[in-house]
Amino acid sequence: MVFLSLVASHSDIDLETVAQLSAGASQVASSVLETSAPLNGIVVLSTCNRYEVYCEASGPGEIEAARSAVISQISSASGLSEHVVGCALATKTGQDTVEHLFNVGAGLDSAVIGEREIAGQLRRALIEAQEKRTASGSLVRLFQTASRTAKEVGTRTELGSRGLSIVSVALDLASDLSVSAGWAEKNIVVFGTGAYAGATMALLRERGAHRVGVYSSSGRAETFVSTRGGSAVDEEQLQDALSHADVIIGCSGGDRRLMAADVASLDRAGRPLIAVDLALTHDFDPAFEDLDNVDLITLESVRMAAPVEQAMALRQARQIVQDAATDFAQEQRQRSADAAIVALRKHTQSVLESEVEKVRAQHGCTAAADEVEFAMRRMMRQLLHVPTVRGRELAAEGRTDDYVAALETLYGIQVQAPRAVPAQTPPACPVGEPAAPLREVG
Template sequence: MQLLALGLNHNTAPLSLREKVAFPADQIGQAVQAARVWFGNDGTSRIGDEAAILSTCNRTEVYAASDLPGGADAVLDSTAHFLASYHNLPYGDLRPYLYALPQGDAVRHAFRVASGLDSMVLGEPQILGQMKDAVRQAEAAGGLGTYLHQLFQRTFAVAKEVRSTTEIGAHSVSMAASAVRLSQRIFDSLAEQHVLFIGAGEMIELCATHFAAQNPKSITVANRTMERGEALAHRFNGRAIRLAELPAQLASFDIVISCTASTLPIIGLGLVERAVKARRHKPMFMVDLAVPRDIEHEVARLNDVFLYTVDDLGVVVQTGMENRQAAVAQAEAIIETRVQSFLHWIDHRAVVPIIQDLHDSSEAMRLFELERARKLLARGESIEVVLEALSRGLTAKFLHGPQQALNHAEGDERARLAVLLPQLFRTRR
């Protein structure tokens, strides 16, 4: 069984492609089942094939444990075809941006992702929660088996250790803080600005916390579910509106932060053009943290609109890397130690079937000789004779296989067996 991590992320693929292969949260379970069927090759999920899918604004990754032939390259091709087929994309557009990480590299990658070392924002904590959600959905869909279950349990333990024993989290500059910093380049003070948040998830909540600390003139939350929008708005002394009210009210806002789970843009070029006109070309600052994007990318061409995507903010938060290197080195050292420990566990798992076969075959030998001994006793043979026959029979059966292997072997193979067999049977020359 081979562990694999396959996918694309902010380092290998542009936002325009990442948003096309992102999986909506309510489709993850279905996608996991589809992946298992796909890798089954014969149209059915095979026992032992395991899969989990992590889909965030920075990455779409498939974690798998499978015995597919052909190595990592073959599995990479199969994964590319799966993603292309599932999202109705040309295979050639997707394949160059994908990576495949086998066994130890896959384990190391999972540990680094959960610890925030592979994030656009170094040390950011949200990825750990997103990974746990992905694992819960994979488990509910039947995608977790022995290998992935153990991988993710250890992944979460490593992430906890990294965050509790290093200062990696202390050096994290969040997307939310970066959004505030960028807005201050457009507006001298946020005290006179009206801020709109679209969505009511964890990222929007974080952004609202940062912007509220700047005491803007007003805070409004637009959400598909009015109840959630009102709950979030109430925390920041704001008001809530429905998404359907955006066309009529967008022009009222100076700052717009959006992060929803919509698969299609909810703010189009035409809507923003009308809002800018109604604002008499006062500048509008917009941040789109969603993948797929909530705001059509053509909006960035408007003269009076300053639109930033999740990738744009990622560039901002990379400043000050030199202050984080000590924490990174500590985290990497912890991860490497835990990777080796997990690979050791995998090596032990590889011999489990062999050990089970040895137990089964030896049990069959034991039962056969025991039955023969009972028959001898039933015929009136003395206990001494029966015990002698039982011990000789068991010994002959246990030694038959090794003796045959040694007799039929030649050259280097015979030399290796000559060294190995005494160690296995603890005999002395």
């Protein structure tokens, strides 16, 4: 077993390409596992800044075949050529995959360093994979450990106390651009009803905003505002709401985009408008930048404006992540050795029971038969002692694969990989817009 990840993020490629790769993200894992790819499990992490696929390949020799299968399915889902997909996705394997995921979950690879929302998306990605039965046992442990590590970074370092996020930085930028009164006096329209929009509403409340309308092309606005505040805006009310808005915030990423021409045609009497587009696939026409009295804030704007964290806090956070990744790797090696040792014991136990049956058939339930069985079992325990100890020693050295290969060569024993693990509890996240990239904030 070996971990494999294919990674595309804001730090390597443009967000438009990330958005294209994310198309059909929810179907990729199931589609790959339906093929003959040498994979035991897949978890897909699709966010506003990244698209990442985490896999458990059957072994080191299967990495290239597994990678090709994943790229092929992403190509089919996104409409991009396999060459483009392959160039866009960086490949990580083994411990590099573990360390990368732990850094992502802790917010150390985010546009806003230390942001906390990505940890929630990690949990939701795992829950979705468990529900679809695409997550192997090893991947479940990997993601659960990443979540625990993220929590530890949040509680033990100053990064967690900052409370920064993509949304908070975007709202800070909007505040800097506004020359009017505070958030309490602003008319705001939020597009979308997913997790992104929920986080936006929570932060708007913290800043004193109370004149907030919520529009959803899917018709979920009424249900959304009943638990998060604000007022629902329907199709008939949208134009009037936009005419009086001071700030509009895009969190939906749906098929409908608000065009510059639509805003230009509104009777706003020269009123300034701040448009905050937090949707990876853009809720607002990029041509907003060319409109008079309109300021456009995008995810790229947020990334450029994100504050630099203190060096001490970053060093502490990275050390926590590194220690957790090292401990996880050691635990995984031990688990692999344990599985191989169990397989060896089952094999020898099967042979022993077969021989004991022969003794019983020949001698019956006699004292002699009992003595023979006792001797055979004692001999088997002694024979297993050295292979068991050696298996754990090799695991500590990171050579479990050598041990497994020896068992297969000498005894024909096949060490089975963990099977997919279904979710134990249903997800408790809010219903979002249908667009896949917006299952995450940050």
